[in-house]
Amino acid sequence: MSVETTTRAKLRWGLLDVIVVVFALIPVLWIASLSFKTPATLADGKFWPREWTLDNYRTIFDTSQFVRALVNSIGIALIATLIAVVLGAMAAYAISRLDFPGKKLLVGVSLLIAMFPQVSLVSPLFEIERQLGLFDTWPGLILPYITFALPLAIYTLSAFFKQIPWDLEKAAKMDGATQGQAFRRVIAPLAAPGLFTTAILVFIFCWNDFLFAITLTSTERARTVPVALSFFTGESQFEDPTGAICAAAVVITIPIILFVLFFQRRIVSGLTSGAVKG
Amino acid sequence: MADIVLDKVSKRFPDGTTAVQDVDLEIADGEFVILVGPSGCGKSTTLNMIAGLEDISSGELRIGGQRVNDKAPRDRDIAMVFQSYALYPNMTVRENMAFPLRLAKLDKAEIDRKVDEAAKVLELTALLDRKPANLSGGQRQRVAMGRAIVRQPKAFLMDEPLSNLDAKLRVQMRTVVSKLQKQLGTTTVYVTHDQTEAMTLGDRVVIMRGGAVQQVGPPQELYDHPRNLFVAGFIGSPSMNFLHAAVQDGTLHTALGDVPIGDRVRRELEGADAPRELILGIRPEHFEDAELIDDDTRRRGLEFDAPVDIVESMGSDKYVYFTVEGERASAAELEELAADAGADFSGGGATLVTRLSAESPVREGENRRVWFNLEKIHLFDPSSGRNLTLREGRSAGALGD
Numbered sequence: 244m245s246v247e248t249t250t251r252a253k254l255r256w257g258l259l260d261v262i263v264v265v266f267a268l269i270p271v272l273w274i275a276s277l278s279f280k281t282p283a284t285l286a287d288g289k290f291w292p293r294e295w296t297l298d299n300y301r302t303i304f305d306t307s308q309f310v311r312a313l314v315n316s317i318g319i320a321l322i323a324t325l326i327a328v329v330l331g332a333m334a335a336y337a338i339s340r341l342d343f344p345g346k347k348l349l350v351g352v353s354l355l356i357a358m359f360p361q362v363s364l365v366s367p368l369f370e371i372e373r374q375l376g377l378f379d380t381w382p383g384l385i386l387p388y389i390t391f392a393l394p395l396a397i398y399t400l401s402a403f404f405k406q407i408p409w410d411l412e413k414a415a416k417m418d419g420a421t422q423g424q425a426f427r428r429v430i431a432p433l434a435a436p437g438l439f440t441t442a443i444l445v446f447i448f449c450w451n452d453f454l455f456a457i458t459l460t461s462t463e464r465a466r467t468v469p470v471a472l473s474f475f476t477g478e479s480q481f482e483d484p485t486g487a488i489c490a491a492a493v494v495i496t497i498p499i500i501l502f503v504l505f506f507q508r509r510i511v512s513g514l515t516s517g518a519v520k521g
Numbered sequence: 522m523a524d525i526v527l528d529k530v531s532k533r534f535p536d537g538t539t540a541v542q543d544v545d546l547e548i549a550d551g552e553f554v555i556l557v558g559p560s561g562c563g564k565s566t567t568l569n570m571i572a573g574l575e576d577i578s579s580g581e582l583r584i585g586g587q588r589v590n591d592k593a594p595r596d597r598d599i600a601m602v603f604q605s606y607a608l609y610p611n612m613t614v615r616e617n618m619a620f621p622l623r624l625a626k627l628d629k630a631e632i633d634r635k636v637d638e639a640a641k642v643l644e645l646t647a648l649l650d651r652k653p654a655n656l657s658g659g660q661r662q663r664v665a666m667g668r669a670i671v672r673q674p675k676a677f678l679m680d681e682p683l684s685n686l687d688a689k690l691r692v693q694m695r696t697v698v699s700k701l702q703k704q705l706g707t708t709t710v711y712v713t714h715d716q717t718e719a720m721t722l723g724d725r726v727v728i729m730r731g732g733a734v735q736q737v738g739p740p741q742e743l744y745d746h747p748r749n750l751f752v753a754g755f756i757g758s759p760s761m762n763f764l765h766a767a768v769q770d771g772t773l774h775t776a777l778g779d780v781p782i783g784d785r786v787r788r789e790l791e792g793a794d795a796p797r798e799l800i801l802g803i804r805p806e807h808f809e810d811a812e813l814i815d816d817d818t819r820r821r822g823l824e825f826d827a828p829v830d831i832v833e834s835m836g837s838d839k840y841v842y843f844t845v846e847g848e849r850a851s852a853a854e855l856e857e858l859a860a861d862a863g864a865d866f867s868g869g870g871a872t873l874v875t876r877l878s879a880e881s882p883v884r885e886g887e888n889r890r891v892w893f894n895l896e897k898i899h900l901f902d903p904s905s906g907r908n909l910t911l912r913e914g915r916s917a918g919a920l921g922d
Contacts, residue, residue, distance in 0.1 A: 413574050414607035417678075418621035418668065419595040428620075432611045518653065519605035 271496075278489035285485055299490035309491055311463045312471030317498060319381055319467060320449040323388035327445045328438055330389070331396025336426065338397065339404035340412075350397075357394035365458045372459055379461045387455050392445040399444065403437025404430070408519045433518075439506040450499055468495045523585030523675040524550045525571060525708060530580035532566050532732075540566040542732040543580070551706045553699075555723035557713055558755070559861035563732035564712045565680055571710060572678050573597050585675060595624075600669035604681040606661045608653040614640075614664050615649040621672045639671040642701070659690045666701070676708040683718065695721060716756050720744070728752050730857070750906035751854040753802050753899060759840065759874045760858075763850040766801040766900070773900075775801050776847030776871060777825045777893065786900060789909050799909070800850040802899040805840065808875035810883060811890040822894045827873070829889050834879070841883050843873040843891070852903045 277285065278299050280292045287293065303309045334353075338346060368387060369378070377383035407430055415425035431438070453469040460466045466474075472491050475484045525548040532541040541563040548554045556564040569575040571582060573594035582590055589597050600621070609617050615636055622632045640646045643663045653661055662682060669677055682698070683691045699722055702709050713719055719726045720740040728735040728743065728751070736748045740756075747753035753761050766773040766780065768790055773780040780801065782790075789795065811824050827843040849871045875891060883889050900909045 408605060408607065410603050410605045410607035411609065413572075414601070414603060414609075414668075415620075416574065416594045417572060417599070417601040419624040419672075421593075421595065424624065429609055429611075518608055518610040519603075 274489045274492050278486060278493050280486060282483060282486060285483065299486040300494070302487045303491045303494065308463060308474070309468075309471055309494075312466050312468045313495070315381070315463075315465055316450060316467040316469075316495070319384050319388070319465070320446050322381070323385045323392065323449045324442055324446045326385070327389045327392040327396050328400075328442050331393055331400050331441060332431075332434070332438060334393070335397045335400035335404050336430070339401045340409070353394040353397055356390065357398075361391065361454055365454060368455070369458055378459060379465050381465055383459050384455060384465055384467070387459070388449045388452065392448055395448070396441045396445055399441045400434070400437050403434050403440075407433050410519055436510045439509045443503055443506050446502055447499060450495075523708060524548060524552075525676060525710065526581075526583040527567075527571070528581040528583070530567070530570060530582055531578050532563070532570060532575060533578040540732050541570070544729075544732075544734055546727060546734065546737065548708060548710065551708055553702050553709045553711065553722065553724045555711045555713060555719045555726045556729060557716060557719040557726055558729035558735075559857065560714060561731075562729040564714075564729050566732075567729070568601075568678050568680055568710060568712045571676075572599065572601050598674050599676045599678060600672065600674040601678040601680065602665045602669050602682045604684055606653075606665040606685075608661055608664055608668075610653050613650050613652055614645060614656070614667075617653070617664055618645075618667045618671050621668065625672065635671050636667075639667045642670070642704075643667045643697075658686055659694065662686060662694060663697075666698075670701070670705060670707075673705075674707070676710065677702075679709065679711040681713055682711075684713070684715065698722065717758060720756065726756075728755060730854075746911060747899065747908055748911065749854070749908055750800060750802070750852055750901040750903075751858065753901070753908065754855060754858045757804060759805050759876075761802045761804050761899070762873050762875075763855060763901075764801045764803075764845070764871060764873075765848040765850045766799040768795075768797050768799060773799065773801065776845040777801075778823055780823065780895065780898070782900075785912065786909055796902050796904060798903060800852060800855075800901040800903050802901060803893055803897065805874045805876040807894040807897040808873075808877065809892050809894075810877045810881035811892045813878055813881060814892055819892060821896055822892050824890055824892045826888050826890050829883055829885055829887055830872070832883055832885050836879065838879050839877045839881060839883065841875045841877050841881075841889070841891075843875065843889075845871050845873050847871060850903070852901070852906060854906045 273290070276290060276292055279295050279297070280287075281294050281296045281298065284293050334349075337343070338350060364387075372378040372383050377386070411429055411433070412425050415429045416422075420428065451469065452467070453473075456467040456470045457473070460470060468491070472488055472495075475488050475491065525546075527544050527546040530541065530544045531539065533539050544563075544567060546554075556567060558564050566575060570577050571584075573589070573592060577590050581588055584597060584599070609620065612620065618636045618639060619632050622635060627635075636649070637646070640649055643666060645660070645663055645667055648656060648660060648664075653664065656664065662685070665682065679698075683694050686694060695718060698711075711718075711722060723740060725737060726740050726743055727737045730751050736743055736752045738746075743752060743756050747756065750763075754763065764775050764777065766775045771782065771787055773782060809818075811819075825845075827845050829841055830844055831842040833840040833842075877883060877891075898910065901907065902909060
């Protein structure tokens with residue numbers, strides 16, 4: 244009887260999972276489907292394309308606009324992620340390990356930044372960046388991305404650092420390690436799942452941002468993909484760019500899927516097991 | 522190898538609490554010293570100060586004649602074994618043991634040789650390629666020891682290294698630790714809260730309470746000649762019996778009858794501010810079934826009758842618990858010891874634990890006549906805790922003069 248119940252429970256859960264996945268993926272599949280349709284059949288309302296074409300993909304890669312935006316996006320997101328994770332790791336390590344005056348304030352302020360509505364900062368940032376000459380440059384986007392990604396990074400990372408037994412660090416010091424060696428050779432390898440998780444989250448945030456990217460850029464120099472998409476027009480004003488936009492949308496999800504898959508392999512739990520007893 | 526000297530070492534935390542107060546201790550080269558005391562007595566803080574993991578607030582710490590107060594742990598050349606073992610989980614046993622050597626930048630062949638050697642001593646050779654997660658508690662403990670001995674440091678510090686093991690393994694590892702220390706002859710400071718470990722392992726034992734050293738000496742000396750109530754109650758298992766004793770006309774009125782006192786103790790009690798009440802301490806093994814002793818022995822002690830509560834036969838002897846009438850002994854030290862043992866429960870009257878010969882026909886529920894040795898009695902001042910029966914560090918019992 245119990246076997247039956249578990250099979251039935253499994254079926255029920257399985258069905259539920261399928262519903263959720265289908266619900267989440269249908270818009271994505273729709274976009275993918277649209278990207279393969281010819282302009283003539285674009286609005287036929289069929290889920291499955293009647294005529295398959297790769298024209299839309301050819302179009303977007305033919306325009307230097309999109310390729311350039313892709314390069315911008317990848318570069319800006321990677322650099323911002325790297326810096327945010329490194330700075331966040333150092334800050335989180337200090338927060339989880341040291342007792343310094345103003346620690347609570349620091350955590351509180353970083354939370355405040357995360358809670359602040361970004362849209363209210365857009366105009367001041369625009370003014371500041373124009374004055375500083377950062378407008379429409381890579382650093383002009385990297386800097387605000389780091390600012391808003393850091394609280395997230397600090398939060399996730401300090402949770403991971405807190406799980407690492409302090410005794411390990413003491414042991415490393417007794418074994419003759421400097422503070423830096425203890426961090427690099429003992430603590431950081433154990434915090435790796437946390438570093439990768441944070442990296443994924445920060446990368447997704449930077450990759451998907453539209454608000455800063457559209458406000459703080461004006462040309463191809465620093466325009467990222469989400470913005471470039473919105474500037475897509477057809478070859479002529481009579482041409483509908485829907486197919487090309489869909490193709491671009493499909494293309495820009497690929498790097499992020501690769502990025503997540505690559506790092507997800509490294510997110511394994513139980514790295515610290517066996518370090519200490521009890 | 523080196524000696525370790527603590528010269529009035531104190532530790533005060535920023536919140537104002539004093540964890541360790543003016544500890545003076547000279548640990549000779551190659552000596553095995555145990556720091557023991559109830560939780561919160563400052564023993565681990567003291568160890569951490571020697572290790573360099575805690576700053577020293579005042580006083581001086583010298584290792585091998587050199588002041589090391591301001592030196593980082595890595596410059597003190599001492600190894601430490603942690604209660605939690607603190608093995609690096611991302612490294613194999615070999616890498617764990619090699620870690621201090623790699624940091625010391627030894628060449629590869631030298632590292633391998635030393636690790637293999639240490640692994641052989643600790644019987645870890647078959648486990649060298651495993652990760653700590655795949656080791657049993659006892660094996661992890663041995664790896665932690667291996668990591669400490671592999672670089673031949675000036676001294677070993679051990680912070681309750683056996684307390685996470687189960688009882689049987691703990692006894693086994695105790696002899697391993699003891700043998701290893703003798704074999705290597707390295708100065709060792711060992712922290713524990715277990716008085717059995719303290720008694721069996723160390724050349725000398727340091728008993729701490731509330732951040733201050735109570736008594737330092739070889740285990741047997743602490744057992745036979747405790748300087749105060751705290752030491753007397755802490756060392757020994759089952760622990761010493763304490764009874765309330767009222768001083769009147771040169772005798773002590775106790776629940777076990779009137780105990781005569783010798784000239785020296787009497788002189789102590791004659792002063793104007795002398796205590797009118799004392800605490801009488803007798804160890805369980807200084808009782809005996811009155812039927813089983815000869816006349817010569819009988820003259821050296823006193824006898825009393827009491828109802829038997831519980832008999833625990835250990836095979837070699839019997840632990841017999843009696844309830845005796847009269848007030849319970851009370852003193853701050855005793856309460857602290859009871860709290861540390863987790864004994865916040867106390868029935869009415871005073872319970873007496875005795876260790877009688879296995880031949881004694883004692884049965885639960887009956888009244889039994891029991892003899893106790895007057896020469897082995899300790900008398901304590903309840904307010905200061907001082908042992909009044911000690912003279913020049915020796916105890917002579919109540920009758921001593």
